[in-house]
Amino acid sequence: MSSLFSTWPATRAAGLARLDGFLPHAGRAYAARRNHAVVAPTVSGLSPYLRRRMVTEREVLASVLARHGETAAEKFIDEVFWRAHFKGRLEGQPEIWTRYQTALVQGQAALDRDPALARRYADAVAGRTGIDALDAWVGELEATGYLHNHARMWFASIWTHTLGLPWALGAAFMHARLLDGDPAANTLSWRWVVGLHTPGKTYLARADNIARYTEGRFQPKGLASDAPPLEEPPFAETWASAALDLTPPEGPVLLLITEEDLHPESLLPADAAVAAIQVVDAVEMQGRPRSDLVRAFTNEALDDVAARVRLIWPDRPVHRGPLDADTLAPAASAAGVSTVVTAYAPVGPTRERLDVLAPQLAARGVTIKRLARRYDALTWPHGRGGFFGLKKRIPRLLDQLDLRPNAQPTLL
Numbered sequence: 001m002s003s004l005f006s007t008w009p010a011t012r013a014a015g016l017a018r019l020d021g022f023l024p025h026a027g028r029a030y031a032a033r034r035n036h037a038v039v040a041p042t043v044s045g046l047s048p049y050l051r052r053r054m055v056t057e058r059e060v061l062a063s064v065l066a067r068h069g070e071t072a073a074e075k076f077i078d079e080v081f082w083r084a085h086f087k088g089r090l091e092g093q094p095e096i097w098t099r100y101q102t103a104l105v106q107g108q109a110a111l112d113r114d115p116a117l118a119r120r121y122a123d124a125v126a127g128r129t130g131i132d133a134l135d136a137w138v139g140e141l142e143a144t145g146y147l148h149n150h151a152r153m154w155f156a157s158i159w160t161h162t163l164g165l166p167w168a169l170g171a172a173f174m175h176a177r178l179l180d181g182d183p184a185a186n187t188l189s190w191r192w193v194v195g196l197h198t199p200g201k202t203y204l205a206r207a208d209n210i211a212r213y214t215e216g217r218f219q220p221k222g223l224a225s226d227a228p229p230l231e232e233p234p235f236a237e238t239w240a241s242a243a244l245d246l247t248p249p250e251g252p253v254l255l256l257i258t259e260e261d262l263h264p265e266s267l268l269p270a271d272a273a274v275a276a277i278q279v280v281d282a283v284e285m286q287g288r289p290r291s292d293l294v295r296a297f298t299n300e301a302l303d304d305v306a307a308r309v310r311l312i313w314p315d316r317p318v319h320r321g322p323l324d325a326d327t328l329a330p331a332a333s334a335a336g337v338s339t340v341v342t343a344y345a346p347v348g349p350t351r352e353r354l355d356v357l358a359p360q361l362a363a364r365g366v367t368i369k370r371l372a373r374r375y376d377a378l379t380w381p382h383g384r385g386g387f388f389g390l391k392k393r394i395p396r397l398l399d400q401l402d403l404r405p406n407a408q409p410t411l412l
Contacts, residue, residue, distance in 0.1 A: 002053045006144055008048055008179055011299035012263070012308065015049030019063060022046070027068035031075040037148035044076070047180035048145075051084065052301055055341075057375055058401060066405045070239070070398065077398075078391060081379065085390045086184040088383020090347045092239045097347050100168055100187050100234065104288070107166030122162050125173055132156050133210055133218035145179035145293045150213055156193040157205035161224040167194045176290045179297050183348030195229025198386065202227035223244050241381045244344060244372035253341040253369070254278060254332045255309070258323065259298055260350050261343030262305040265312055267371060269342070274313050276335035279306045280323040283349045323353050325360035332366045344372040375401060 008014075022044040033042040049055040057080055064073045085189050090096055111118040123129050127138035137147055137155050147155065151175065159170040171190040175181040191197040204227040248268060252275040257264055259282045268274070282298045284290060290298075302320070310318050317335070320328040332340060340361065345351040358368045378400055382390035398404060 008055075008145065008297055010048075010297045011304040014056040015046065016059075018045050018049065019055060019060060023063060023067045026064045026076045027035050027072035029309060030073075034075060035149045035150050036215065038114045038215050038217070043148060045146075048297065048323055050080075051180040051182050052259055052298075053263045054301060054304070056263055058403065061398070061401075061403050065398070065403055070219065074320045075392060076393045078387075081394055081397075082387060083182070083185060084376070084379035085383050086182075086188045087346045087376070088380030088390075089188060090184040090383070091380050092241055092360050092383055093235055094347050095235050096187065096191070097183065100171065100191075103166065103168035103190070104172055107169040110166055111169075111250040116164070121165055122170065124159060124163055124165060124170075129163065131158060131162070131220050131222065133214070133220045136218065141174065141177040142291070142293075143175060145297065147174075147178070148349055152189065153193060153203055154210055155206040156190050157203050158220070158223060158225065159195050160275075161204060161227040162222070167191075167230070172285075172288050176288055177286075177294065177295055181290065184346060193227075195227075196232055198301070199231075200229045200331070201376070202229045223333065239384055244377045244380075245370060246372055246377055248272060249339060249341045249369050249371070251339065252335070252337045253339045254328070254337050256280065256304055256328065256336050256342035256368075257302075257309070258342060258345060258350050259283070259302065260348075260356075261373075262301055262344070264305070264309060267343050267373065271278075275337050276331060277306075277309050277313065277317055278328060278331050278340075279309070279318065279320050280327075281321065283323055283353045285349045313379060323350070323357065325357055328357070329361060329364040329366055332361075338365055338368055341369045341371055344370040344376065368391075 025042075026044065030042070036042045042132065046055060046060060050057060050060065058305050061077060061080055064076055067073075070077065111121055120129075124134070125138065127135040129135055133151075134155060137151055141147060155174070156167070156170060159165050160167045167190050171186055174190075175183070175186045178186065188197050192201070193203040195202040205223055207218075208222050210220055250271065252273040253276045255264060255268070255274045257279045261267060279302055282295070282302070289295075305322060306318055319331060328340060332338065342354070345354055354368065354370070361368055378397055379390065382393055
């Protein structure tokens with residue numbers, strides 16, 4: 001088995017080292033080779049760190065711009081902004097997430113009704129379909145927690161169009177095993193493959209394309225020759241940009257750190273009155289636990305942020321525990337505060353838990369303040385429609401975010 005990456009130290013230092021090592025390749029070399037799913041460093045390997053903001057988008061963009069400039073690094077810069085596009089789309093239409101959860105239930109029910117479908121599903125998740133590429137990618141997912149983005153698209157296409165398996169079950173299988181598993185990017189990418197993200201437009205994996213971009217590693221047989229799109233009812237809700245709060249908290253607070261944002265040192269101003277810190281356990285999607293590899297990476301990342309905040313606020317207590325009212329209310333009381341501040345969590349399991357938690361804490365006299373980043377406030381509103389609506393605004397966004405070389409830094 002071959003893979004782009006085999007080890008993933010779950011620390012901010014490791015993420016910064018990976019960024020530093022990739023910088024020479026982030027310009028025209030990336031543009032030329034980014035679609036090749038091979039061992040050579042054609043992509044950055046930064047996604048597990050960006051997904052949890054162990055390394056922030058602003059840090060990556062500023063470093064790449066300083067090294068290559070906007071023209072040479074255009075393709076890599078686009079890829080960073082694709083993450084914002086997906087998150088903005090899910091924020092503006094959260095019903096997409098609800099429909100995905102419904103599709104999971106329907107997919108499982110289909111397996112229960114159809115023994116032949118259930119056998120195809122069992123063969124797919126065990127990597128024994130006989131399709132060389134898909135079987136190898138299942139092994140790589142299990143062993144490394146990573147797949148090249150091109151391989152993810154091929155995987156999703158073969159899963160749905162060749163094997164005829166429910167798309168949502170494939171999305172859940174992949175999300176549970178990806179170290180960079182992101183509710184927005186993963187869900188919307190799978191929806192695009194089956195014709196739901198851009199209605200009527202699907203993605204069809206072709207054997208010649210796979211052979212070309214894996215440089216002969218795979219020669220899959222029996223792939224589907226067409227990809228009929230799925231259809232769904234129109235969305236009932238209107239588009240609504242998230243109401244993001246950018247105002248730093250006043251007075252002493254309990255800082256709540258979730259997996260969604262592990263760089264609190266750039267979330268809060270340097271003079272923030274942090275009375276105590278609570279680093280909470282990762283939140284799983286109900287009924288869909290992530291792999292042991294992903295859970296180990298996430299726990300190590302949470303340990304890393306706990307160690308860093310102990311250095312930043314050396315005289316403040318730092319605790320680990322679950323994300324629930326029975327943990328947070330006593331922690332706030334012990335710290336003598338009535339406000340919990342946390343990074344704004346985008347649509348996904350953590351956000352769902354926070355939505356449930358907020359009224360529970362309010363009943364105990366504790367308020368949760370969800371503090372957003374300027375990067376999200378500027379980029380997420382452009383998640384509506386296709387990516388190119390955001391792409392044409394990238395030069396302006398780079399200016400607004402002070403990301404040109406020699407620009408003065410602001411909060412990330």
